[in-house]
Amino acid sequence: MKKDNQNISTKKICVYCASSKKINQVYFEATEKLAELFVKENIEVVFGGGAQGLMGRLADVVIKNGGKIKGIMPKFMNEVEWAHKEVIDFEFTDTMHERKAKFLENIDGVIALPGGCGTMEELLETISLKRLGLFTKPIIIMNTNKYYEPLKEMLNKCISENFMHKNHLKMWAFVDQPEEVIDALN
Numbered sequence: 001m002k003k004d005n006q007n008i009s010t011k012k013i014c015v016y017c018a019s020s021k022k023i024n025q026v027y028f029e030a031t032e033k034l035a036e037l038f039v040k041e042n043i044e045v046v047f048g049g050g051a052q053g054l055m056g057r058l059a060d061v062v063i064k065n066g067g068k069i070k071g072i073m074p075k076f077m078n079e080v081e082w083a084h085k086e087v088i089d090f091e092f093t094d095t096m097h098e099r100k101a102k103f104l105e106n107i108d109g110v111i112a113l114p115g116g117c118g119t120m121e122e123l124l125e126t127i128s129l130k131r132l133g134l135f136t137k138p139i140i141i142m143n144t145n146k147y148y149e150p151l152k153e154m155l156n157k158c159i160s161e162n163f164m165h166k167n168h169l170k171m172w173a174f175v176d177q178p179e180e181v182i183d184a185l186n
Contacts, residue, residue: 011041011042011043011044011108011109011185012043012044012045012046012106012107012108013038013043013044013045013046013107013108013109013110013111013185014045014046014047014103014104014107014109014110014111015034015045015046015047015058015110015111015112015113016047016048016103016110016111016112016113016115016118016119016122016123016126017031017047017048017053017054017055017058017112017113017114017115017119018053018054018055018113018114018115018116018119019048019050019052019053019054019055019056019082019115019116019118020052020053020054020115020116021052021053021056023053023054023114024145026144026145027054027113027114027144027145027147028054028057030113030142030144030145030177030178031054031057031058031061031113031178032057032061033178033179034058034111034113034142034178034181035057035058035060035061035062035065035067036061036065037178037179037181037182038062038067039061039062039065039066039067041182043067044067044068044069044070045058045059045062045067045068045069045070046069046070046072046103046107047059047069047070047071047072048071048072048073048099048118049071049072049073049077049078049082049083049084049087049090050071050073050077050082050083050084051082051083051084051085052082054113054114054115055084056084058113059071059084059086059087060086063086063087068089069087069089070087070089070090070091071083071084071087071089071090071091072090072091072092072093072099072102072103073090073091073092073093073099074092074093074094074095074096074098074099075092075093075094078092100122100125103122104126104129104135107137108137108138108185109137109138109139109140109185110123110126110137110138110139110140111140111141111142111181111185112139112140112141112142112148113142113144114142114144114145114147114148120151123139123141126139127139127171127172130171130172131164131168131171138173138184138185139171139172139173140172140173140175140181140184140185141172141173141174141175142175142176142178142181143174143175143176144176146176148174152174155169155172156169
């Protein structure tokens with residue numbers, strides 16, 4: 001018999017995050033907590049496949065705790081050995097565009113952890129796709145250490161200056177702590 005706190009089926013969540021290893025430790029700690037929650041909640045993770053930075057830490061913690069994780073990476077990145085060696089489920093694409101499309105296939109939501117221009121590009125493309133009705137799942141932006149405050153301000157400016165409608169604020173959710181992510185997904 002299923003316990004009340006277990007999901008009936010596995011959810012699959014795409015996580016956008018940094019590959020930099022030179023970032024503040026607070027981001028690594030939040031990523032570890034989130035990865036542990038994913039395993040506890042039986043959530044499969046889809047990510048960029050990298051071995052460094054938040055990507056690497058996410059994979060390390062999911063694997064260590066017996067969770068499921070899938071990497072998606074362009075072939076050229078694998079050729080320069082950016083792929084996480086312990087991730088068994090990997091899909092290699094020809095281009096970055098194919099990679100981003102694969103991220104969104106058969107998932108139940110997107111979570112953006114702090115990251116650089118790649119993370120921002122992936123997140124903003126997903127928001128655009130949602131605005132166009134081509135992506136309908138939750139988008140959660142983990143605002144660890146107030147990292148995404150400038151983005152929140154910019155999105156609000158888009159609305160206040162009528163580039164977007166105020167109803168578009170419902171397309172995403174900002175959360176400050178890993179513990180808030182699961183509720184936001186639901």
